[in-house]
Amino acid sequence: MTEPTQPLFEVFVRAKRGLSHVHVGSVHAPDATMAVRNARDLYTRRQEGVSIWVVEASDITASSPDEKDSFFDPAGDKVYRHPTFYTVPEDVEYL
Amino acid sequence: MYGNDFGDFDDPGAGPLNAADTGEVEAAAAHADRRAELDLSDFDAIIAADQRIEPRDAMPEEYRQTLIRQIAQHAHSEIIGMQPEGNWLTRAPSLRRKAILIAKVQDEAGHGLYLYSAAETLGITREELLDRLHNGKQKYSSIFNYPTLTWADIGAIGWLVDGAAIMNQVPLCRCSYGPYARAMIRTCKEESFHQRQGFEALWDLMRGTEAQQAMAQDAINRWWWPALAMFGPRDTGEHAVKGGHTAQSMAWGIKRFSNDELRQRFVDMTVPQAERLGLKLPDPELKWNEERGHYDFGEIDWDEFWRVLKGDGACNAQRMERRVTSHKQGAWVRDAAAAYAAKSEGRKAAASNEGSAA
DSSP: OOSOOOOEEEEEEEOSTTSOEEEEEEEEOSSHHHHHHHHHHHHOTTSOOSEEEEEEGGGOOOOOGGGHHHHHGGGTTOGGGSGGGSOOOTTOOOO | OTTSOOTTOOOOOSSOSSGGGSSHHHHHHTOOOOHHHHTOOSHHHHHHTTOOBOTTSOOOHHHHHHHHHHHHHHHHHHHHTHHHHHTTGGGOSSHHHHHHHHHHHHHHHHHHHHHHHHHHTTSOOHHHHHHHHHTTSSOOOGGGGSOOOSTHHHHHIIIIIHHHHHHHHHHHTTOSBHHHHHHHHHHHHHHHHHHHHHHHHHHHHHTSOHHHHHHHHHHHHHHHHHHHHTTOSOOSGGGOOTTOSHHHHHHTTSOOSOHHHHHHHHHHHHHHHHHHHTOOOSOTTOEEETTTTEEEOOOOOHHHHHHIIIIISSSHHHHHHHHHHHHHHTHHHHHHHHHHHHHHHHHHHHHHHHHHHO
């Protein structure tokens, strides 16, 4: 192929005000401005969103599935980070 | 908007109108990943536990190739499928029908794009996928090689072809490959409108003049058998075609039901709808089998199926010619957009260089 390849953008859509942007898929586009327009046409044809983010897929740094155990292990033994860890008298309210 | 804009639509009966309305899609969408808690170590364990394989997981090469082939051919079908319907855009009988048809054709493009994106996560580029369509290395559904001769064909495509597609696609929402499953969930939610609008178009024709009724019947006569063939070759019992992919795909959790099972379900669901419409399905052997609890139906002309799939349908050449031509004619748009992107990028770089120099 001699044609220039269009970079891949990952698309995030905010379904309504007050919610976070959520990843919905990807689009190809020559640049970010066009990616937003393509994403509008592809992912919000039925009013599924009020705001769109796009980010070039190659710019995303992700944790590796190979190291899932070692990478997330440090959080595994820290149950005291959860409120249910603590014992309090049953007759105390609002706690 | 869709789902609440059917105007004078007269509800044709009780129960879900199509397979996308039975809650299966919602159930698949609610699938919660339990891989972390189940501590699944490898591909086989993930498949056995009915969890999803994600793009960066290790997977057998044949699994990857099977998915690339299936997803790509599915994507190609959506894109080529725009043509038979696009044929009636300028001749839709009312502004309402025209707006609906434009939205539907646009959806087909969208479905194709969801699927191409899913295929790309398996390590193949969009350009390669399009090349394989254009040079005939990958196929698309044989149904789109039949012509749309009258307006009623648009109704028949929506009701039968999209109905069959939904029947196929709903189980794919639970496919073991995550990106494909997610693309199917989006697609099925949209496809439901496609089938209902087709039914409604036929419903209106059947309540119209004799000529309109005859036009609807003629469309069903031509589309019924190709729609049944959409489920693919027979893959169960003594008539099963050898060398098919069904068994392996089912073991991998890509396919959930055999072609024959889905075809039977489609027939069972469609016959009462045809009766309600007042249309006669063109199969003298079609009748309820009390013992089986299913409709019996006649044998599909498989010679025709293979002939059309291999390129000898009424419209194969036209579909491919139009596809390749439109891709070529769009080249200048892609070139211009790329040139503009490069220029903007250059300006940005120049500006930031000046900034750092100052």
